[in-house]
Amino acid sequence: MLIPIDVPFDLANxxxxxxxxxxxxxxxxxxxxxxxxxxxxRQSATGLELATQPDDESYLEPLLRDYLGLGVDLDVVxxxxxxxxxxxxxxxxxxxxxxxxxxxxxxxxxxxxxxASNIPRITRNIESICAAFGRPLGTGGPPLYTxxxxxxxxxxxxxxxxxxxxxxRAEYLxxxxxxxxEGRVDLMTLREAPYEGALRELTALAGVGDKVANxxxxxxxxxxxxxxxxxxxxxxxxEWYLEGSERKLSKxxxxxxxxDRFGPHAGYANxxxxxxxxxxxxxxxxxxxx
DNA sequence: AGCCAGGCCCTCC
DNA sequence: GGAGGGCCTGGC
Numbered sequence: 001m002l003i004p005i006d007v008p009f010d011l012a013n014x015x016x017x018x019x020x021x022x023x024x025x026x027x028x029x030x031x032x033x034x035x036x037x038x039x040x041x042r043q044s045a046t047g048l049e050l051a052t053q054p055d056d057e058s059y060l061e062p063l064l065r066d067y068l069g070l071g072v073d074l075d076v077v078x079x080x081x082x083x084x085x086x087x088x089x090x091x092x093x094x095x096x097x098x099x100x101x102x103x104x105x106x107x108x109x110x111x112x113x114x115x116a117s118n119i120p121r122i123t124r125n126i127e128s129i130c131a132a133f134g135r136p137l138g139t140g141g142p143p144l145y146t147x148x149x150x151x152x153x154x155x156x157x158x159x160x161x162x163x164x165x166x167x168x169r170a171e172y173l174x175x176x177x178x179x180x181x182e183g184r185v186d187l188m189t190l191r192e193a194p195y196e197g198a199l200r201e202l203t204a205l206a207g208v209g210d211k212v213a214n215x216x217x218x219x220x221x222x223x224x225x226x227x228x229x230x231x232x233x234x235x236x237x238x239e240w241y242l243e244g245s246e247r248k249l250s251k252x253x254x255x256x257x258x259x260d261r262f263g264p265h266a267g268y269a270n271x272x273x274x275x276x277x278x279x280x281x282x283x284x285x286x287x288x289x290x
Numbered sequence: 291a292g293c294c295a296g297g298c299c300c301t302c303c
Numbered sequence: 304g305g306a307g308g309g310c311c312t313g314g315c
Binding site: 120121166170 | 304305306309310311312313314
């Protein structure tokens with residue numbers, strides 16, 4: 001099935017920019033598990049080619065449009081951000097990179113796992129969690145699994161999760177899974193809530209501080225002003241924007257500074273700065289795109 | 291061998 | 304409120 005696309009969109013940069021951890025690229029197709037389906041997708045000159053199972057492509061198509069962030073008018077975002085010279089350059093380089101609209105539960109678990117870790121390890125951790133506690137999806141190829149529900153992870157318990165190599169994140173995950181499973185926090189409700197209130201509810205969860213919460217708010221809870229400050233964004237701000245004593249701002253104060261500077265679309269500014277800075281490597285050397 | 295990761299949490303000042 | 308150290312595990 002072909003989905004026509006007539007707006008700015010870059011599938012590869014959208015799926016491989018550290019927002020989600022279950023997409024694999026084989027040089028031609030991107031394959032992932034979303035909405036309980038194995039989804040294979042690739043971009044052509046006219047649109048997106050799609051193959052899904054077990055459900056029909058026609059059923060997944062609107063869901064995927066939403067997931068891929070195609071509902072957002074990127075021209076509005078770009079117009080708002082491009083007066084900034086750094087951003088206009090990044091927008092030109094990575095034009096069409098979008099912020100995903102993910103499932104909040106999967107997003108929350110993923111970023112709890114991300115603390116003091118790296119993408120290869122996070123990816124392995126998430127895959128282990130799905131293989132151990134998710135539901136198998138018949139594919140014919142290597143086995144794939146759905147993302148486990150809050151109840152399934154709560155039942156796994158801290159010991160079950162520790163066995164997967166999650167380290168100290170296992171306790172956080174078990175606690176948070178229980179809080180969600182028991183309905184103490186309703187993630188879907190947070191989509192309608194204002195930013196500040198949703199942030200407070202999220203940071204009350206185990207293993208969720210300001211950075212993780214802002215990732216969840218930005219990538220899954222419809223908060224375009226969210227601005228997660230990790231070490232990459234911290235470096236980008238310090239090297240490209242801040243002067244003198246401003247460089248010593250705490251990460252939390254950097255978030256406030258950025259919200260003030262970039263405005264209601266600060267989240268998109270964050271994603272483009274993050275991507276641009278990360279591709280430069282730890283010491284600022286250019287890194288090849290392999 | 292030792293240090294540091296795409297943080298969080300707790301203690302202490 | 305904010306600076307500092309500990310925390311699992313893995314990679315350099």
